[in-house]
Amino acid sequence: LIVIYECMLIPSWDIWMFGTCVFPEPTQVRLVNGSSRCSGRIEVHHNQRWGTVCDDGWDLADAEVVCRQLGCGTAVSAPGKAMFGQGHDPVWLDEVNCMGTEGAITECNLKRWGDHNCKHDEDASVVCSDPTELRLVNGPNRCAGRVEVLHHEQWGTVCDNDWGMKHAKVVCRQLGCGAPIYAPGWARFGRGYDPIWLEKVTCSGTESALSECTVQSWGQHSCHHGEDASVVCTDPTEVRLVNGSNHCSGRVEVLHNQRWGSVCDDGWDLNDAEVVCRQLGCGTAIWAPSAARFGQGYEPIWLDDVNCTGSEAALSECRARPWGVSNCNHKEDAGVVCIGIFFLNGIIHYSN
Numbered sequence: 001l002i003v004i005y006e007c008m009l010i011p012s013w014d015i016w017m018f019g020t021c022v023f024p025e026p027t028q029v030r031l032v033n034g035s036s037r038c039s040g041r042i043e044v045h046h047n048q049r050w051g052t053v054c055d056d057g058w059d060l061a062d063a064e065v066v067c068r069q070l071g072c073g074t075a076v077s078a079p080g081k082a083m084f085g086q087g088h089d090p091v092w093l094d095e096v097n098c099m100g101t102e103g104a105i106t107e108c109n110l111k112r113w114g115d116h117n118c119k120h121d122e123d124a125s126v127v128c129s130d131p132t133e134l135r136l137v138n139g140p141n142r143c144a145g146r147v148e149v150l151h152h153e154q155w156g157t158v159c160d161n162d163w164g165m166k167h168a169k170v171v172c173r174q175l176g177c178g179a180p181i182y183a184p185g186w187a188r189f190g191r192g193y194d195p196i197w198l199e200k201v202t203c204s205g206t207e208s209a210l211s212e213c214t215v216q217s218w219g220q221h222s223c224h225h226g227e228d229a230s231v232v233c234t235d236p237t238e239v240r241l242v243n244g245s246n247h248c249s250g251r252v253e254v255l256h257n258q259r260w261g262s263v264c265d266d267g268w269d270l271n272d273a274e275v276v277c278r279q280l281g282c283g284t285a286i287w288a289p290s291a292a293r294f295g296q297g298y299e300p301i302w303l304d305d306v307n308c309t310g311s312e313a314a315l316s317e318c319r320a321r322p323w324g325v326s327n328c329n330h331k332e333d334a335g336v337v338c339i340g341i342f343f344l345n346g347i348i349h350y351s352n
Contacts, residue, residue, distance in 0.1 A: 029069050029105055031126055033084040038072035038128040041084040044092050044105065046113050051092035054118035055080030061100035062108065063126040069104050072128035074208065079125045086120035094118055104283055134174055134210055136231055138189040143177035143233040146189040149197050149210065151218050156197035159223035160185025160230075166205035167213070168231045174209045177233035179317060184230045191225035199223055239279050239315055241336055243294040248282035248338040251294040254302050254315065256323050261302035264328035265290035271310035272318065277338035279314045287337040296330035304328055 030050070034040025043050045063078035094116035098108035135155070139145025147158045168180035199221035203213035240260070244250025252263045273285035304326035308318035 029066055031066070031070065031072075031084075031128075034125075034127070038067070038070065039084075039126065041082070041087060041123050041125050042066055043087065043089075046090075046092050049089055051090035052087035052120065052123040053096060054091055054094040054116050055122045055124040056095050056116075056118065057097055058124040062096050062098045062105070062124075063128070064100040065098045065102045065105050065108060066126045067128035068102075070128065074212065075126065075128055077127045079127070080122060082121050082123040083125045084123075087123050088120070090114060091116045091118050091120065091123075096124075103278070107283065134171060136171070136175065136189075136233075139230075139232070143172070143175065144189075145230060146187070146192060147171060147229050147231055148192065148194075151195075151197050154194060156195035157192035157225065157228040158201060159196055159199035159221050160227045161200050161223065162202070163229040166203045167201055167210075167229070168233070169205045170203045170207045170210055170213060171231045172233035173207075173313075175233070179234050180231065181234060182230075182232040184232070185227060187226050187228040188230045189228075192228050193225070195219060196221045196223050196225065196228075234316060239276055241276070241280065241294075244335075244337070248277070248280065249294075250335060251292070251297060252276060252334050252336055253297065253299075256300075256302045259299055261300035262297035262330065262333040263306060264301055264304040264326050265332045265334040266305050266326075266328060267307055268334040272306050272308045272315075272334075273336040273338070274310040275308045275312045275315055275318060276336045278312075280338070282338035284339060285336060286339050287335075289335040289337070290332065292331050292333040292335075294333075294335045297333050298330070300324060301326045301328050301330070301333075306334075 028045035030043050031040035042053045060075050060078045063075035067075045094111045096110045133150035135148050136145035148155045165183050168183035172180045198215050201213050201215050238255035240253050241250035253260045270288045273288035277285045304321045306320045
């Protein structure tokens with residue numbers, strides 16, 4: 001079978017080989033000269049050098065993608081004219097045009113790397129809503145426990161007044177955990193000893209971080225530590241891809257009972273692969289190979305009949321048989337190939 005893809009073929013990119021098709025890795029992005037890691041001049045990494053982005057056409061939709069890629073909440077502004085100072089390295093990107101829904105800036109329409117008509121006084125910037133640092137403590141894993149937030153370089157608790165599942169949904173989402181199960185109050189995971197930072201937090205449940213919810217002034221409350229709020233989320237299954245060209249391609253393996261094992265290819269499709277790529281931060285899925293395309297595993301077959309819609313944040317949110325229940329052998333091990341960019345013209349062929 002000959003499969004034809006349109007590939008981004010730019011020899012100077014950081015690239016990896018799959019068959020005879022060449023794909024770049026997802027591009028690293030950072031914000032510099034701002035007040036936090038979530039604001040500043042945008043810089044992208046290419047050819048082992050950081051460089052800037054020109055502000056031609058730069059807008060809030062472009063900034064939204066950068067904020068999402070950095071895990072920095074929503075975009076507040078997209079200033080140009082070197083608002084956070086001029087860069088000194090190459091201007092790598094110009095005329096970036098995002099819809100705002102992309103998972104990485106390299107999935108947007110843009111000129112070829114280094115092709116621009118700009119100077120550094122046109123460097124683009126981004127300001128995102130910096131999510132409050134958050135953790136769950138005293139629980140059985142990182143996705144369950146007493147809610148603590150960081151303020152003035154000190155961790156403190158959240159009062160359980162009006163605390164509920166909408167709040168838990170936001171906390172679980174911000175921590176990269178699975179779905180919320182429970183939002184207990186009354187210090188279910190023990191009393192804290194540090195300040196009570198927040199009370200009467202109001203969330204709709206759609207926010208990407210607790211900092212996007214409505215809160216009273218920090219430190220103002222009428223609570224005691226016997227009212228500390230908690231959250232219990234499902235803990236996403238750890239996932240890895242092995243035997244591929246890099247961490248974004250290979251045989252799917254999941255961790256269960258402290259052992260890595262494979263996934264059966266029964267019903268395995270691009271929706272399932274999309275979830276794996278998202279969970280690994282590897283952009284979008286381009287292939288969901290079956291029949292042990294990346295070699296046979298030797299450990300347990302942990303999952304079978306996986307059925308994702310493609311919108312889940314982790315494989316653990318998808319429907320599947322109970323752990324370890326399968327009618328498969330390792331000749332049916334499932335694989336995934338992800339890519340973090342869009343395709344351009346230039347036809348490449350590879351065989352399967």
